[in-house]
Amino acid sequence: MKSAHKPKIHNNTPTLKLIKNPLSLSLSLSLTSHTSFSISASSFFCCGNCFLKRMGKMRENVEEGDNKKKKRKGRIACCEKDGVRRGAWTNEEDKILVDFISLHGHGTWRNLPQLAGLLRCGKSCRLRWNNYLRPDIKRGPFSPDEENTITRLQSTLGNKWAAIASHLPGRTDNDIKNFWNSHLRKSLAHASSKSGGDTSLSQPCHSSTTTTPPLFLQTPPGGSTTTTTNHPGGDYFIRLWNSEIGESFRDGATVLSHSHSPASQASNVGLLSCKKELGDDDDVAACYSSKSYEELDDSSEAMLKLLLDFPVGGDDMEFLQGPVGDALNSSHS
DNA sequence: AACTCTTTCAACCGCTCCCGT
C-alpha cells in the first residue's frame, strides 16, 4: 500500500518563462502560484557538440536495440542469476537487511547478501538501504523550501540527482528524481497540449516530421520573456534547438566563449561537463562555438538526416570540418 | 460497483567512474 501523499495540481495555467542574460539561459515553467520549475539549457545540452553527441548516442541506441540484448556476453548480471529474488521487498527481507547492517555495517555490498542470508543481489540491497531503509531518510511531501532548492539546483546542475540530494538532508536522489520527473513531465505535457501540440515527451528524434516554428516569445520589460508554448509535436531537443530559445542559448554560448570574468566562470557548469567529456582544450573551443549550426536546415527532416549521418564510434569532430569548421576557426580566432 | 485513467514511486537496467592489481 502506498500511503504517500499525492499532491494534485488544480487549475494550472502553465506559463513558460524564458530568462535571458548574457551568461545563462533558463526556462521556467510555472504551474500554480506556488509551483514552478526551471530548466537550464545546459541541462539538455551544454553546447552544439554535446547536442550532436547526444543525438548520435540516441541513434546508436535505436540501431543496436534488441541486438544488444541478444549479443550480451560475459559475466551474468548479479540480478539475473538463478536463485536471486527480484521485485518488491518483503518485511522479513527488510528486517534482515536492517539488522545485519546495524550490526556489521554494509561492508562490500556484493558480499552482503550471502553474509546476511538474503536471496538478493548486492546492488538490490544497496538500493533498498539507500533509498528506503536508511534511518535518516526523510519521508513525506516536499516542502516549498525543498521544491525551491531542487528547482534552483536543477537549473544549475542539471539532472545530477545525487548532487542535488546532497543539499537536501534526508532526501534520496531517487526521491528527488521521481519528484522532478513527475512534475516536470506533467507540466511540459500540459503546456504542450494547451497549445495544440503533441504531448509525447519521449518520442525519439527521428519520429518528428513537422517543420518547427519557433516558440513564440514576448519580451516584457526587464529582460524576462513570458509566454505560453506554441509548438507542434516532435522532439524537445530539436524543437528547443531550433527555437528562439536554442538560438538564444547558442548566442549565450558564443558570449561565454569570449568571457573570462569570475562571474562567467561561475556560470559555466554545463560547459564544464562538456570539457570533462571532451578532455581537450581545442575540443572545448569547438564546444563553445556552436553558432555555426545555424547553417543547418531548420527542419526536422534535416535533423533526422543529421542524426542518421552522425558518426558513431569514430572521430566525433569530423563534422566540424568544412564550412562548420571554418566558422569555428573564424569565431575562435 | 465496476471499470478506466492517472499518478506515484520502488526497483531494475545499463552505463560510467574509480580504485586496486
Added chain:
DNA sequence: AACGGGAGCGGTTGAAAGAGT
C-alpha cells in the same frame, strides 16, 4: 598503461493505489 571488478548514478519501467466516470 591496461585491465577488471565494485560502487554509484541517471534513465526507465511497471505495479499499485487513487481519482474519475
